[in-house]
Amino acid sequence: MPTEPAPMKYAGTRAGLEGALGAEGGPGPEPQKIKKPGYDEVSGLDALELTPKHDKGNIGLRIWKSAWPKLLAILIVVLAWEAAYLSGWKPSYVFPSPVDTFKVLGDLVTTADFWDGVRLTMTRAITGFALAVAIGTVIGAAVSRFAPLRAAIGSLITGLQTMPSIMWFPLAILLFQLGEKAIMFVVIIGAAPSVANGLISGIDYVPRTWLRVGQVMGMSGFARYRHLILPASLPSFVSGLKQGWAFSWRSLMAGELLVIVPGTISVGVRMQNARDLSDTPLVISYILVVLVIGIVIDQLFNLADSALRKRWGLTGG
Amino acid sequence: MSILETTGVRTESVVRIENVSKTYGSGSNALLALDRVSLDVQQGEFVCLLGASGCGKSTLLSLVAGLDQISSGSLDTGDRKVALMFQEAALFPWLSVSGNVELPLRLQGLGKAERRKRAGELLEVVRLSGFADKRPHELSGGMRQRVALARALAQNADILLMDEPFGALDAMTRDILHDELERIWREQNLTVLFVTHNVREAVRLGDRVILLSSRPGRVIEDFAIKHPRPRRIDSPEVSGQAAEITDRLRAEVARHAN
Numbered sequence: 001m002p003t004e005p006a007p008m009k010y011a012g013t014r015a016g017l018e019g020a021l022g023a024e025g026g027p028g029p030e031p032q033k034i035k036k037p038g039y040d041e042v043s044g045l046d047a048l049e050l051t052p053k054h055d056k057g058n059i060g061l062r063i064w065k066s067a068w069p070k071l072l073a074i075l076i077v078v079l080a081w082e083a084a085y086l087s088g089w090k091p092s093y094v095f096p097s098p099v100d101t102f103k104v105l106g107d108l109v110t111t112a113d114f115w116d117g118v119r120l121t122m123t124r125a126i127t128g129f130a131l132a133v134a135i136g137t138v139i140g141a142a143v144s145r146f147a148p149l150r151a152a153i154g155s156l157i158t159g160l161q162t163m164p165s166i167m168w169f170p171l172a173i174l175l176f177q178l179g180e181k182a183i184m185f186v187v188i189i190g191a192a193p194s195v196a197n198g199l200i201s202g203i204d205y206v207p208r209t210w211l212r213v214g215q216v217m218g219m220s221g222f223a224r225y226r227h228l229i230l231p232a233s234l235p236s237f238v239s240g241l242k243q244g245w246a247f248s249w250r251s252l253m254a255g256e257l258l259v260i261v262p263g264t265i266s267v268g269v270r271m272q273n274a275r276d277l278s279d280t281p282l283v284i285s286y287i288l289v290v291l292v293i294g295i296v297i298d299q300l301f302n303l304a305d306s307a308l309r310k311r312w313g314l315t316g317g
Numbered sequence: 318m319s320i321l322e323t324t325g326v327r328t329e330s331v332v333r334i335e336n337v338s339k340t341y342g343s344g345s346n347a348l349l350a351l352d353r354v355s356l357d358v359q360q361g362e363f364v365c366l367l368g369a370s371g372c373g374k375s376t377l378l379s380l381v382a383g384l385d386q387i388s389s390g391s392l393d394t395g396d397r398k399v400a401l402m403f404q405e406a407a408l409f410p411w412l413s414v415s416g417n418v419e420l421p422l423r424l425q426g427l428g429k430a431e432r433r434k435r436a437g438e439l440l441e442v443v444r445l446s447g448f449a450d451k452r453p454h455e456l457s458g459g460m461r462q463r464v465a466l467a468r469a470l471a472q473n474a475d476i477l478l479m480d481e482p483f484g485a486l487d488a489m490t491r492d493i494l495h496d497e498l499e500r501i502w503r504e505q506n507l508t509v510l511f512v513t514h515n516v517r518e519a520v521r522l523g524d525r526v527i528l529l530s531s532r533p534g535r536v537i538e539d540f541a542i543k544h545p546r547p548r549r550i551d552s553p554e555v556s557g558q559a560a561e562i563t564d565r566l567r568a569e570v571a572r573h574a575n
Contacts, residue, residue: 041493042444049457049490209407216382216401217421217472227420231411312410313454 096281104281105288113265118289121256121267124180128187129248135188136195136244143196144203154200157193165190165251169258178262183255191248198240202233235308242301249294331397331476331508332358332381337390338533339376350376352533353390358476363502363509365523367516367562369570373534374512378478381510400474404484406461408453414464415440415449421471439467442501459490463497470505477502479511483518492550495521499547516566517559521550526562530569537569 078098085097092100108114143149143157165186172182206229214228256268267286274282339351350373358364366374379385380392382401408417418436427435440446443463445456453461462482469477483491499522502509513519519526526540540562544554 039444042497045490045493046445046457046460049459050455207407209403209405210409212384212401212403213407213409215384216399217424219424223424227424228409231409234411311452313452314410 093278094280096284101281101284105285108282108285109289114270117265117267117270118293120264121252122293124183124187124256124266125249125252128184128252129191129245131184132188132191132244132248133195133241136192136240137199139192140196140199140203140240144200150200157196157200160189160193161197161247165247166254166258168251169255173259178259180261182259183252183261186255187248187251190251191244194244194247195237195240198237198243199233202236202240203229205236206232235305235312235314238301238305238308242298242305245297245301246294249297253290329360330357331360331362331394332356332510333391333393333395334377334381335391337377337380337392338388339373339380339385340388349533351380352535354529354534354536356527356536358508358510360508361506363511363522363524365519365526366510366512366529367514367519367526367566368529368534369514369531369566371531371534372529374514374529375480376534378480378510378512381476382478394476397475398473399476399478400469400472401478402462402465402469402480402482404481406453406458406465408461408464408468410453412453413449414445414451414453414456417453417464418467418471421468421473425473436467436471439470440464442470442504443467443497457490459486459494462486462494466498466501470501476508476510479509481513482511484513484515491518495550496547498522516563517550517555520544520555520559520562521548528562528565528569531573538565 081098085092085095089095096104139153139157143153168186168189169182172185176182176185210228210232214224219228253268256266257272260269260272267290271283271286274286334354334356336353336355337351338349338353341348341350354373354377356364366377368374376385378401380387381394382399384401408414409420412420415433415436418439419432422432422435437446437449440449443466445460445463445467448456448460448464453464456464465482483494486494495518498509501507509522511519511522520542523542526542528537528540529535530537540558542558544552544558548555
């Protein structure tokens with residue numbers, strides 16, 4: 001504990017104060033610290049200047065606080081759906097009630113067959129995204145490194161991002177026939193520009209003082225990228241990844257509906273089959289499945305993003 | 318003043334600036350930032366560069382740091398290593414406090430254990446031993462500047478260049494950091510070139526205060542500050558000399574009125 005009376009609770013800095021006051025042998029050369037003049041002033045000022053950490057409350061309460069708006073949103077949607085069903089707007093075999101749909105969904109997620117489909121779709125999604133990240137990163141690094149490339153390709157990349165990915169399928173099918181390659185082509189061309197853009201803007205906006213610090217330290221060539229440019233562009237790169245994932249997921253879903261690879265049973269193919277059989281509850285169930293997968297993965301990216309921001313002190317909290 | 322044979326060549330001059338001019342741009346847009354500036358800094362000396370806006374004091378530091386090229390004249394630091402500190406600590410947020418201090422050591426090729434040990438020693442010097450594993454944003458502004466100082470010391474530089482390093486800090490923190498910097502400068506036998514626009518700060522810290530004119534930057538006067546150390550920024554001697562220098566500085570600023 002601090003030997004001085006601490007006016008407030010310094011949860012995060014207590015260890016620091018102990019070290020500064022000489023209660024512990026730190027990494028310093030001698031365990032026994034001699035009190036030098038001015039020492040108390042310095043550590044006293046440090047203690048005063050640090051903002052005390054706020055108690056965030058118990059974890060259950062925090063989860064509830066972030067969860068209830070979402071639960072309320074779901075409730076509103078289900079109620080509206082039920083109301084539309086009860087109004088007799090469409091016959092019940094075309095527009096099922098929420099309860100009937102959830103029953104179908106419940107049956108669906110307990111079949112091994114369904115999980116095989118999800119596995120196939122996720123394998124494609126992850127493979128496509130990984131390739132898009134690799135290609136986007138290489139292009140982004142090359143573009144930001146060489147000025148002529150930058151002028152030529154920079155605007156092209158931004159242009160590509162405006163292209164609805166579904167427009168690539170006719171060309172992809174002509175080039176690669178109805179197969180995995182056609183789907184991968186569109187997934188990559190949809191996601192790679194976002195990844196590249198994230199990296200490029202990250203590299204562009206490395207603060208000037210950091211660059212000067214690196215220069216004074218004598219960083220050059222590879223070391224400069226390794227220790228300065230790449231870590232500094234990380235937040236922007238992560239946003240690029242997140243956006244790239246959103247694009248690749250949309251492209252993949254479009255691809256699975258359009259490009260039916262014979263013998264595969266992906267989520268998209270199953271949804272198309274359900275439509276062919278006029279099985280609305282099943283179609284809605286697949287919509288919900290795709291929605292949930294999308295939200296879960298988006299949340300993972302958000303988690304990574306906020307962890308990074310917290311680590312860097314960009315949150316202000 | 319001791320004469321150290323650091324390079325064995327001729328003198329104890331650590332930084333030798335002769336007739337250095339610096340022009341930005343060219344043609345009719347050319348801006349003369351520094352005009353034939355000459356300055357010799359001796360080993361172990363604490364020299365403050367003082368001037369109003371546009372006097373090119375930061376430019377001069379950039380030139381000494383090798384971040385920029387001189388337009389004419391000669392500038393010689395004799396292969397000595399320089400470290401530079403800015404008004405912002407400019408610590409890297411992806412590294413811990415210790416990681417930031419270790420980075421220059423890492424670039425020098427030191428092993429992990431050795432780096433950690435040396436960084437610990439340097440954090441001890443700036444009195445931040447207990448904060449090695451914190452993130453920069455968890456520290457106060459004054460503490461961050463001390464980490465930046467430790468990082469500069471880790472560069473093993475002979476010459477420490479400081480560009481208004483305490484400009485963004487409150488008076489109390491700045492006061493204490495003056496004492497700290499003075500102590501470290503003596504303990505580590507550093508040569509310091511310190512840029513500021515705060516006259517009292519310059520007199521508080523410097524062995525010499527070099528007053529620069531503005532647009533273009535020229536050396537107006539070289540004041541030797543002889544008051545015994547440790548000094549206080551509010552002592553009558555410091556205040557008296559600061560008043561004298563302030564008068565010169567005001568006259569220089571008034572010259573630019575239309």
